[in-house]
Amino acid sequence: MRRTLSYIFMAMAILCFAVPVFAQGGEAASAVNWVAISAGFSMAFASGICALAQGKATAAAAEALARNPAARPGIQLALILGLALIESLALYTLVIIFAKVVK
């Protein structure tokens, strides 16, 4: 136990050798491309939540179909309609990205 602890403290002490890095003068920050970063994040967010919602819709439709196979046309209609409407919300994000990233 004491040896492990002493090894850990030795490793942390060796890491302190990296302190001269802070001596670098503050250089001019290269322009950060915020548009690309936020485009990536927003699209990922939109796609993830869209996938969750579509999964819920599909699960509900599959369960309803299993309970009542005779109602297939109505359930299928509601499923396709719901999936397309949810998908279109993720697509709005894509359109904003194309409008801003491509300028």
Place this chain on the structure above:
Amino acid sequence: MREQLWFTAFLNQFLAGPVTALLRALHLQPKYPQAPIPNSVAMEVLVFLFLVVLFVLVRSRLSVDQPGGLQQIFEGAQGFVEGQSQEVIGHHSEGFTPFLTALGFFILTSNLLGLIPGFESPTGASPTVPLGCAICAFVYYQVQGFRHAGIGYLKHFLGPVWWLSWLMLPIELISHTARMLSLTIRLYANMFAGDMVTLVFFSLIPLGVPIVFLGLHMGVSLLQTYIFVLLTTVYLQGAVADEH
């Protein structure tokens, strides 16, 4: 000089002069006077000509005793749209079938045209083409609403109870115009994203893999056509519904 498909160049060669004159008469300056017709309009014209030829062909070969393959395809399409509108709208929905079928054929052909090299989907090239389809659908269901209920159609915008109508009116107006927006963006973004994704994978792996995305584009074209027609049917149902 803008980059043009061969059909666009062909059209611009003959029609650039008259089209530019027409645009200037309407006080619009075309960006490229030698090529005023953009790709999307040229492709739309191609789709229109193809569909007119197809419809004339079917019409000339209609027969009760011996329906040919083409007639059966069209009867199937018409039966599908009619069954769908019967399910969604209910009574007296046969009158809407011609418009919905024509809209469906136009959008389907436009979407699938992008699969052929040398052509591109007018619906994916520019948001104006899906906007045109959405405006047609919007005007159609508003007109059908007025025809069905007369001036009483405006009560649809006021909501269920009279003491909420001051709130419901702007909400309903915005939601009706947002329908046009959503129809346009849905169709345009699906087609455009399909093109983008195919291009990206084509630039990564030029052999074999883009075929998967072309197949996806085909599936998405069919699905988006169906969704557009289905949503127009649902909006029609909202417009001509009888409140009991």
